[in-house]
Amino acid sequence: MPRFAANLSMLYPEHAFLDRFEAAARDGFQAVEYLFPYDFEPQALAARLQANGLQQVLFNAPPGQWDAGERGLACLPGREKEFREGIAKALRYAEALGCPRVHVMAGLVPKDEERSALRPVYIENLRWAAREAAQQGVNLLLEPINTRDIPGFFLNRQDEAHQLLSEIGALNVQVQMDLYHCQIVEGDVAMKIRQYLPTGRVGHFQIAGVPQRHEPDLGEVNYDYLFSVIDEVSSACGWDGWVGCEYRPARGAQPGGTSAGLGWMRKARSS
Template identity: 90%
Template sequence: MPRFAANLSMLYPEHAFLDRFEAAARDGFQAVEYLFPYDFDAKELAARLQAHGLQQVLFNAPPGKWDEGERGLACLPGREQEFREGIVRALQYAETLNCPRVHVMAGLVPKDADRSALRPTYIDNLRWAAREAAKQGVNLLLEPINTRDIPGFFLNRQDEAHQLLSEISALNVQVQMDLYHCQIIEGDVAMKIRQYLPTGRVGHFQIAGVPMRNEPDLGELNFDYLFSVIDEVSAACGWDGWVGCEYRPARGAQPGGTSAGLGWMRKAPATGAGT
């Protein structure tokens, strides 16, 4: 089975954020991801990782004014300086947390803007960010996101993301392939795994049940089959990344709700959560 990382922004909502590290380790996770670390001191987060034997495998660069609805700055002309400052901050956290991947959210297409006119800004920003990230061995990830969850998001499809990689032309920029978003926008998920994973340009997977974004065994996707596809293709191409569990537990913030919903993972071989 693939290696699973707990997304602490969504899992274990009954706990305060800093207590979710212990909860994830207790359930057998060996790695974590989350949206943003910036409300906490990086050294405190690193201490939690060390105390519970966890790896930090992913977090997001600053997205702009998140509470006001912004979802990234990379495609927005006129915000380049703010974008660069955010990347510098993200890389500082990545160094302290020993995190090898940072997701750079593309941003929303402004009302009445021409999407194609934003492309040069997006590419220039990612080229600059890639050079900075390469100095400390960090990979940057681009994630296509569905337009139902985030209407107006700049990047939606796997083929668009891989075309952008060709134009950015930096080996440390990869795609974050979220199978939940992929199913909603495109479908044909297994064939897209077979198409893109062998390219070496997929840096990370994320999963959730479709359509409600609950546990992966709830919904229209057969994740047992998709995990077998990832295993098969990984064995052939040497991919050894992580699969982030970015879903909302169906039991919500009920005490023990996340743990009770992990049956899909517990039925996997003993190596399923980590090694």
Template identity: 75%
Template sequence: MPQFAANLSMLYPELDFLDRFDAAAKDGFQAVEYLFPYDFTKEAIVAKLKANGLQQVLFNAPPGDWAAGERGLACLPGREAEFREGIAKAIDYAVALDCPRIHIMAGLVPEGLARDAAEAVYVENLRWAAAEAAKAGRDVLIEPINTRDIPRFFLNRQDHAHQIAETVGAPNLKVQMDLYHCQIVEGDVAMKLRQYLPTGRVGHLQIAGVPERHEPDVGEQNYDYLFGVIDEVSAQCGWQGWVGCEYRPRRGMEPGGTSAGLGWLRDWRQRA
């Protein structure tokens, strides 16, 4: 059975962030992920993890000015010093939270910049970040994201992400495979799971229903089937990663809405 982690940036939106840890544990989650921890002290988050018996399995490195629309610095020329400062901060948090993975957002391709120039910056930044993370025993992840949700995002396809990982050549650089983004950009998700999980370069999976990004039992993807594929391929190749539930609950800010929408997970647990 896949291991599911609650994404606390999207789930339980009616609660304050630190209260979402309690809610996730109450719903039976054993692990959590989210976008960014940096508005909170390491000590406050560690206390919530320990109090609820939760593992921290993923968070993002600083993305630049998120409020102003920045979505990562890794492909941006001239921002290398800020990128390195952010990676150092992320590693510091990862060690404190005992989190094995840091997602590095690629960023938006600047207007007028050729993609090959952005890729050269991206590769060099990732090479540096992977080396720094390796010193702390952490993996760094890159994620293809669809350009409907984030126009001009540099990395969009699984094959490109794996090509980048091969070019960088660091064993601790892995791909974060979000099946929601993959379906929107490429489709053929089951075959891509069969293709890429056995490579050892997929460090994390994420799910959401397509196209509304609600619970995985709503939309055009058959997640019952895909969870079976994950189980089948994992049994064959030994993949043991987590599946992040990165979706927006259909009931939005309604109190208890996230928990009410977890029927898909309860049903899967009963069948597994």
């Protein structure tokens, strides 16, 4: 059975953020991820992890001006200094939280720019960041994201991500394979798991139901089958990573709504 990590940016919305750690542990999660830690001092987050017996397995590097619509800096010419400052900040948090993975969001393709023209900036930024992250044993993750949720995002497909890994040429840069995004953009998800997981270049999975991004047992994707594929391929290739539950509970912020929707996880754990 895959190991599941609660995404605290989306799950348990009825609780204040710092109280979501306890809620996740109470439901049997052993690990957490979330978008950004930067509204809190790392010591406060580390204390919540320790108090609840949780591992921090992933968070995002600073994305630029998130509230203004920015979704990463890695591909943007002229923002290299800010990108490097953000990576340094992310690595300080990763060290304090014992977190082995940081997702580096690629960013949006600016209007009147060709995607191909941004590629050299993106690759050079990731090469620099990979060298910095390697010094403390951190892996950097690249995530293809669908263009419905984030129109104009630089990176959309699994094959694009793996080609970029080849060009970046750093073993501590891996792909964050979000099966929700993959289904929307490409489909054929099981075959892509079989293709890419044995390469050793998939560092993390994420899941959500398609199309509404609710619990994985709601929608068009058969996650029971995909979990069995991950188990099968992992057993063969030795992958031992985490599957992040990055979905919006269908019950919203209703008290106990996230917990009530975890039947899919109980079923997966009992199979």
